[in-house]
Amino acid sequence: MITISNEELRQNIKYLELLSTSYPNITSAVEEVVNLKAILNLPKGTEHFLTDIHGEAEAFNHVMQNASGAIRRKVYEELGSTVSIEDLEELTTLIYYPKEKLELIKKKKDERLLDNWYELTIYRLVRVTRAASSKYTRSKVRKTLPKDFAYIMEELLQEDEHRFNKKEYYTQIIKSLVEYERADLFIIQISQVIKNLTIDHLHIIGDIYDRGPAPHEVMDTLMSQKNLDIQWGNHDILWMGAAAGSQVCVANAVRIALRYANNDVIEEGYGINLLPLATFASKVYKDDECAKFMPKESVQKPFDIDEKLLAKMHKAISIIQFKLEEDVIRKNPSYEMKKRKILNTIDLKDCSIEIEGVRYKLNDSSFPTIDPKNPIKLTNEEKNVIEAITNNFIHSEKLTRHIRFLYAKGSMYCTYNNNLLFHACILLNEDGSFKKKKINGEYYKGKALMDKYDQMAREAYFSKDSSKTSPDFLWFLWCNEDSTLFGKDKMTTFERYFIDDKATHKETLSPYYKLMGKDDGTLAVQILEEFGLDSKDSHIINGHTPVKLSKGESPIKAGGRQLVIDGGFSKAYQKTTGIAGYTLTYNSYGLTLISHNPFESVEKVLKEGFDIKSTKQVIETVTERKRVGDTDTGKTIMDKIYNLEMLISSYKKGIIKQKD
Template structure:
């Protein structure tokens, strides 16, 4: 116990008086210290890291359900020596999808066989649950239990069914659960507890939105998760800007949805009215085949989608996007993006556009709404469409709820248990120094830059969108400016990809960060130190750039200091990466990287036990098993112990009276 001086006790008396209301006696304070010191010795709980989900809700949900294979491993460890493989392959998907699997099993088993199956299955699930609860305090486990079965589950998990005096008691509980028709409900609830205790905390390192079919379903899942954080990705910030009413972000979010024929996320997911855009596109581009605007991945889409109409809507919103982006650039000369004003670089008579001083032939010269005298001005009909889209985004209750959640749980970066988490990059110069940004006369770099940009991103959403210029323009800056830590390239060549066939113009040069961080432990250490982390134990964990595994690229960089875990969750990237995503787990034994093959379907998992095929790679093994004492929570607990020991000393030395 600490030895406190009278000066220390006198100086902290007001705080200690407040603390004494929660711990009114020496005994209560000592009891809490004993509890906290014991918790410090428990094994560190498991963290789960995912990134670049891009709306792939089914694959994402399955990885959440199976804990990147942790559930299967736990079942095999606990029951593998006593239960047949056939029964285990039935039990594992039951934990993942209890309702659906129970429906299937009840069709197969009847009467006495079903009763016996229920009792045996509950017994096995309790054993698995007991194993997952082993690294937590009884109090924490009890808080994780559902109210309907809290007492019963607590008894089953904490008691040993082999203990002679409790054997019949234990069996009677399980028998009664089945007899009174609550077995289904119990199995569903205990499966949820198993999954909750297997993964203590979830990290999402950006890019929930765009490309995939259902980012809104991913957001719904995250909002019900028991413990998580997220670091904003560039595609998230785009939707955050759209929800804030920024026209360029709205147009770009709609364009990407059109590019992947993903109208469901707009219309069904968030109630965005697409009829005005469809009507305008059909009227304005009715005779234009819009061949270069045919959506990607058509084979994966519903056959009822009108590809011709989507292509016209795609072109219409693309032109609108380029115009409103140029309006932002004009409003903000400090963004230094004049070279991206390519609508005004079009020469319709010659059929060319000038990029970086070179005139290139346009592959499409049908621009019926382009005013050569004022290229960035929306036509009257475009203005009408844009106004209605803005209204839809701003008044989508579900979108606003999701974005507020992203602000509440999210940030540009996070330090957590010696690891630095961010989506893309920390801006660096060619010589490895932290790049600078001047904002209102003050210069920012490194951690200070990330903190400032985080603050400005919040201000951009929560302040009045009708200001001039609107602060939500900054969210568009974060989407595509070369100084943005979420972008990481010198330009976004969207215009060139649509309208210039010369592919040399399509190249988007990466910022120096990528070359510097690839092999340099020194740069990684420098970044970790900048954010207050010890480079001996710390790691940088991020995503954003898909790792081309099939080409031999590795997600482990800078001597193991940097882990880039974007392996292609989005189907659009899987041909490039060769896999269907990476995930990372970090438990008391160390870090494990898991690469996943494509997810077949929920039905295949339930009916045939077809899990995602995953490959483990041990990134780092701890020299000793880490405990709670080695975590951020451990630091907080030690602070609490210090305060409580000071309170105990104040009681014993007469500075504070016991409240009894």
Template sequence: MNNYWDQEINNNIQYIKQLSKQYPTINSACTEVINLEAILNLPKGTEHYLSDIHGEYEAFIHVLNNASGVIRRKIDYIFDNTIREHEKRRLAMLIYYPEQILEKVKNEEENLLEWYEITLHRLVLVCREISSKYTRSKVRKALPKDFEYIIEELLHEQQREVNKQEYYDGIINTIIEINRADNFMIAICRVIQRLAIDRLHIIGDIYDRGPGAHIILDKLMQHHSIDIQWGNHDILWMGAAAGSLACIASTIRISARYGNLNTIEEGYGINLLPLATFAMEYYKDDNCNNFDLVVSDKSAYTCKEINIIKKIHKAISIIQFKLEGKIIQRNPNFIMNDRLLLNMIDYEKGIIKIAEKTYKLSDNYFPTINPKNPYELTIEEKDVMEKLRLSYKNNEKLQKHTRFLFSKGSMYLTYNSNLLFHGCIPMDKKGVFNKVTIDGESYGGKELIDKIEMLIREYYFNNNNELNNIDYFWYLWTGPDSPLFGKNKMATFERYFLNDKAIKKEDKNSYYRYRDSEDKCREILQEFGISEDNSHIINGHVPVEVKKGESPIKAKGKLLVIDGGLSEAYQHITGIAGYTLIYNSYGLLMVAHEKFESKKKAIDNEKDIVSSYQILEKNNKRLRVKNTDIGKELKKEIIGLKMLLQAYHKGIIKEK
């Protein structure tokens, strides 16, 4: 045994010397070993997985605030039948929206002081239950500085200590007497929210369709523990921030289509006036009917506003098609020549030839296209796009959000024996990983995804002006072998200009057929270095058509799809309003959410989002921190500390 330690100390002497600076005595090293060993035996923290938020900030924030219903379930567990249903409902809503509910209570409660006293005690009980699985040190880090000592005292109240009961009651009464009850309640509600979700995983697509992607990102930037797997809509905005004109055009087109130009103009403060002026000049005589808004309720817009948006929508769409054509022409390795459609149009006859078949265009007004050189931007289009490029690249808020997506995000993540990615691992019809040529080399599977991530990181941070690198942002958005897109084409042109349904069909990558195979899912997991029996693939991207009987559980539970339609634009397909996956110490739980109407209605009616729960896996033994990735790191730290202790005992390193 001594020989073992001697060899280990010798092999790791530099690391041990560095460790001795942090733990300069035997006592300090022993204390940390005891602390870490204790942490290993705590229950694992609760992980929450969400995907495809698509700008629906009110629904997302509500799900985050109520921890997918976990907080309400804790309230039911703690109080059971001891308080009435409406009291439970109000307590839950207070935790979700403390400022707003406090304002409401002040207008409704006749005996406010009594309500404060009762509610403060109840909040402490909820906070105590939520925090029970964590160390005092971790809870302390979550506490606001103003109330750190007081909350900590109340959380560790022992009801058996009769002598201290008056002491605890005195704390509560004093908080009320000195008019700090509101501030204290808000503080403890925030602590409950934070501790209810130990780790948040976002499986892609924060942007587009809904009205508040920028609000969601501001919220995510405040979260204490988060990772993000990029979706194709996220990479589109990241590409726009990097200066890709095609990506910029696409972000504006989608925002116009879904009536969300406010995200660009007000959310990011980007000036769209040059584009609007251009559109009104060149499309003033065009009704642009094919470019109408895709919204459930147009009453929020005037006829004049709708007319302007439609013209902006068409103008930027034509610019987008031109810019995309240029990318395809300069990147033959993308193998996307079938998407070069502007040169296939007979502009006099108003027809287009695609794959040897001729179609009549439903709109043949193209005032800015030169039939002899259809992909060339006009001088005015170039001027508009250059102004937009400078606005996107120099926008402080957009760049801050993009850097956050790079720092907390990635193409995929392996975490606690699960593989998280938004879209797919591109495969051919035989289920073999597709090979893609990049810089003369062929890549497939994990190597392909690693290579693409390296390229886009290199471009954004080095900004080396190599067009091919920046074009990969756009390819990830729409390319046939993109892991984030996973279809043979994005039929944007066809949706706007052709009536034939067949030509608009977008065929999914073979991955979506093979993901039902347990063996194929195990093969994918092994490709990413995961071989544990309890491992899973967790996907978003393709909405689960629940109302048609589709299940989010694939391949006998090896693959879980959590895009249930949090975005309103997809709810007619899914029949629900989003999934959350919860992974706690007891097992895996899938939560299906019903439609969330609005924050205002939730507060006014004190009505929580309706959610249903499905247990996917239940652990025979409660999982502990030692069973997690964090546990693996802690075990390494313990080994290092034990080597340090041996070095102290042997005199190899002296105590300070």
């Protein structure tokens, strides 16, 4: 025990008196110190890092259910030498989807054999749970157990079924669960315990929303996780802006949903009525084929409404978006986006537009809502449409819950266990120095800029003071050159729709990407130190830009200091990446990157035992196994130990009186 001076004890007397209410005497304080010091020597829990999920709920949910392949490995390690392959496959699928698998099994099994199957399965699940819980304290495992079966599970996990005096006791617990028809519920709940113990902490490095069919279901899954953090992506910030009431963010979110025929996300997922847009589009664009606005070719699904109507809605909201964007640029000169004010240069007679001093031919001549004298002015009907939809975004109860969760668990960046996590980039100059950004008369750069953006993003949603940050600032973070969530010089949405010359479609990446791509680790160390991290064994972990594995690109950059883990969860990118997503794991032995093949369906998992095929690549191993004491949690525990030792000293010296 360390020596603590009387002066230091008296300086902390108020805190120590408060602490004494929880630990009223030396015995209780010493008991807690002994427990905490023991915890410091346990292996660190496994962290899972995923990014750019983009609404692919089914594939993401399966990765959560199989813990990126860890549960399968755990089952095979524990039972592989004594159980048939067929039974191992059945057990792993049961852990992934217990409710659904139980229904199938009960239909197939002979009722006379079902009780025996239940007893054997529960026994095997307990063994897997015991293996999964082996690196945790009893206290932590106890907190993971469900209330319904906490006592029973704890007994089964702590007792050895082979111990002579307890064998019948252990067996009778399992038999009773089956006899009193509680086996199904027990299997469902212990399967969840296995999954909770296998993923100790989850990191989502941005872009939950857009492109895929069910980001709202991804959010529901995330809200069920106990330990997680989220680093906002630019697609997330867009929906945060829409929920805050930014019309320009609403228009962008709706446009992207229609582009991928994901109107169900908006209408059924969040209860937002798009009928005003459908009515308006079918009237104003009734004679327009809107061929350029048909849903993406990669989208293969039946449409609830005529895809031609989807195309008309898509074009209608796009024109509204472009008008709103230029109005926001006009109102906010500090955004420095004058070069994106292009609608004012449109010439409807010769069907052309000027972009950065060059005039281009448009591939579309139908612009019935654009006034040549004031191209960015919304028509009255367009105003009514965007106001109605925005009002629905603001008042969607489910969207509000999801966005508030993003604010509660999310941030622009996160430092955790000596790693730096952010979605896209750090603002850099071409020479690798931190780029300064002037905001309200003050300059910010590096970490200070990220902190300022974080603060402003929160103000944009929560502040009711009109003098504070406008919700439209979230649109700035979505697509501005100086946004650390975007990382490009511009967003060329208009050009991609209306100009065939692909030179105009180019979006140049910010210096961060070019410099980090060539970095030997020097720049990465500079960035890590800017965020207060010891660069010796720390890493930068990003998403945002898909790794083109099929073209030989590596996710490991900057001499191993940077890990880019966007492997293409989004189906739209899987041809580019050659895989269907990455999971990065960090356990007590080091870092492992797991690449996933495309997921087919839950039905195939249940009926055929099909699982995502994943490939492990060990990135970095540690010479000495990481313990809890080496983690951020360990630092918190050590602080608590120090405070308890101060309390013990106060008791021994009579500065604070012990209680019975």
